[in-house]
Amino acid sequence: MPLTRRQHQILEFLKDNAEHFEQAPTLDELCACLGLRSRGSLHKHIRALIAEGYVEHMNGRRSGVRLTPGLGSADALPFLGRIAAGRQVAAVPQSETIQVPAHLRGHLDCFVLQVAGDSMCEAGILDGDYAVIEHRRTAHNGEIVVALVRGEETTLKKIHQQPDRVMLIPANRGMEPLVFAPAEVEIQGVLVGLMRSYG
Amino acid sequence: MPLTRRQHQILEFLKDNAEHFEQAPTLDELCACLGLRSRGSLHKHIRALIAEGYVEHMNGRRSGVRLTPGLGSADALPFLGRIAAGRQVAAVPQSETIQVPAHLRGHLDCFVLQVAGDSMCEAGILDGDYAVIEHRRTAHNGEIVVALVRGEETTLKKIHQQPDRVMLIPANRGMEPLVFAPAEVEIQGVLVGLMRSYG
DNA sequence: AGCGATCGTTCTCTATTCGTTCTCCATTAG
DNA sequence: CTAATGGAGAACGAATAGAGAACGATCGCT
Structure with a gap:
């Protein structure tokens, strides 16, 4: 149930990012920002964040994830x-x-x-x-x-x-x-x- | 059972750390902060703190010893x-x-x-x-x-x-x-x- | 339509990190 | 001396992290 280190780091980045950009980042962009080379690895973390409820994917259009409203210190x-x-x-x-x-x-x-x-x-x-x-x-x-x-x-x-x-x-x-x-x-x-x- | 000198020092550090950082430190990080070289030695003290009830062992996954979180991560x-x-x-x-x-x-x-x-x-x-x-x-x-x-x-x-x-x-x-x-x-x-x- | 680029998703395989336990040694107090 | 305290380091197993390949789906383009 607790977040791992990487998960926490990624979540923090998403929180910061959400305020500066309207458009959600793609996995590749996130990889670049976080210094990763594999989308697959990152996606594994994203999936964990989704399972914990910290993040939800922008349904409808397939691009990017979105912070779950009302969670995190965003409030x-x-x-x-x-x-x-x-x-x-x-x-x-x-x-x-x-x-x-x-x-x-x-x-x-x-x-x-x-x-x-x-x-x-x-x-x-x-x-x-x-x-x-x-x-x-x-x-x-x-x-x-x-x-x-x-x-x-x-x-x-x-x-x-x-x-x-x-x-x-x-x-x-x-x-x-x-x-x-x-x-x-x-x-x-x-x-x-x-x-x-x-x- | 009173805490030993070292145990008290470590507990104080953990409290202080919990206020500033959401993520609990790993044993290696704690070692660096406390000037220790051996995780094993530190772990012995941590175990004592757990036994005394001053610290909890954030059960669950092992992603860094999450010790005494003011709950560290999540809100x-x-x-x-x-x-x-x-x-x-x-x-x-x-x-x-x-x-x-x-x-x-x-x-x-x-x-x-x-x-x-x-x-x-x-x-x-x-x-x-x-x-x-x-x-x-x-x-x-x-x-x-x-x-x-x-x-x-x-x-x-x-x-x-x-x-x-x-x-x-x-x-x-x-x-x-x-x-x-x-x-x-x-x-x-x-x-x-x-x-x-x-x- | 056709086609290539982009993107999310899933998979396997490997490397690293981390907690844990163990043994051995140093210092200090009674 | 003996016990208590504090530390070093090796070793192990498990969780975590990352790379890379492959598969579809979608989008933009000519």
């Missing part, structure tokens, strides 16, 4: 820093990225925020946790959302929308739900995953 | 199912794996359990969460550990060890700390990361 998401007041999430330049396993991600565009404060601590969301957010502008009642309030403040709260008002509900005894007019609250994303590191 | 760690009563963690067959980003892993061997129950809910650990556990047999007070109690029951609790007794402390109002004799509690690992998926 880095933009890390937008601590959730903080007064910033449009989308406006933050995405300098950093952070690794997120596929099963924590939503279907749409995702990004990661670090949680600040204890307003959601009774929902198991602590200060310093990494929140995986799916970029959406609407939410269902009961979901935990990143909301921009009055264009000033960004918070992570459970949402309850009614025709005439929107409530942002913390999960912390001693904090009251916040009530706004619908126009005052802009949903910037919905919480789909959480990561925490101890130590 | 996938063995998933041992829900934490449940009466099972030796190590005894569970590791059929499944789960993706874990590098920043949630510890230095040593890690595996993943799914949390059952709400006994740690006030520590932000909820039913259904995925706990990343570093395989260790000792812990510091205050750490959250996977403990096997009387060989019967496995639980996730905060630990407090005293000379004459060991306390396993839940994080849930309404649940009392459990007190045992030191011999009754076997530490199977320490919590180093947490993942949760919404929806």
Whole structure:
């Protein structure tokens, strides 16, 4: 089940390559890049990678292999820093990225925020946790959302929308739900995953 | 059984190496790094580390001794199912794996359990969460550990060890700390990361 | 259509690497 | 002295890696 040395090396090369070129390389090209002279030898490794699920061949057209989406370290998401007041999430330049396993991600565009404060601590969301957010502008009642309030403040709260008002509900005894007019609250994303590191 | 000087040095090197490189080193590479000339000599120390449980023998194929991976290669760690009563963690067959980003892993061997129950809910650990556990047999007070109690029951609790007794402390109002004799509690690992998926 | 070039695939055969075990030797501490 | 620790090197078997040949299938060309 673990990759051999060569397999690992080839996989790394494919990851790098996939970002720079649109077209998947042929076996001969790969051979040249890796210093091999025999397609057959290389193909043996590719086949092993396929069997392990790291790679799949581009079906349909017969040319090249493709990285399996959602595998490897290829799944880095933009890390937008601590959730903080007064910033449009989308406006933050995405300098950093952070690794997120596929099963924590939503279907749409995702990004990661670090949680600040204890307003959601009774929902198991602590200060310093990494929140995986799916970029959406609407939410269902009961979901935990990143909301921009009055264009000033960004918070992570459970949402309850009614025709005439929107409530942002913390999960912390001693904090009251916040009530706004619908126009005052802009949903910037919905919480789909959480990561925490101890130590 | 304490480690000898050399064993300790080798273990430290392996830990450090595991952080920087995904692929575990071969014996020859280790020899070069440690200034040894004989694989055989090194192997003797490795075998001692394995016997003490500090290092695992990445079974499977021989493609370089994969020793103590922070799992080196893949981002996938063995998933041992829900934490449940009466099972030796190590005894569970590791059929499944789960993706874990590098920043949630510890230095040593890690595996993943799914949390059952709400006994740690006030520590932000909820039913259904995925706990990343570093395989260790000792812990510091205050750490959250996977403990096997009387060989019967496995639980996730905060630990407090005293000379004459060991306390396993839940994080849930309404649940009392459990007190045992030191011999009754076997530490199977320490919590180093947490993942949760919404929806 | 015909044809050659390209490419993926499979096969066999050989070479290299690597883990493992073994024996023998050096140093140090009690 | 004896035991514990640490190292060197040879040898073995198995896993891994590579070369090269051969076979079809596809594509582009005249």
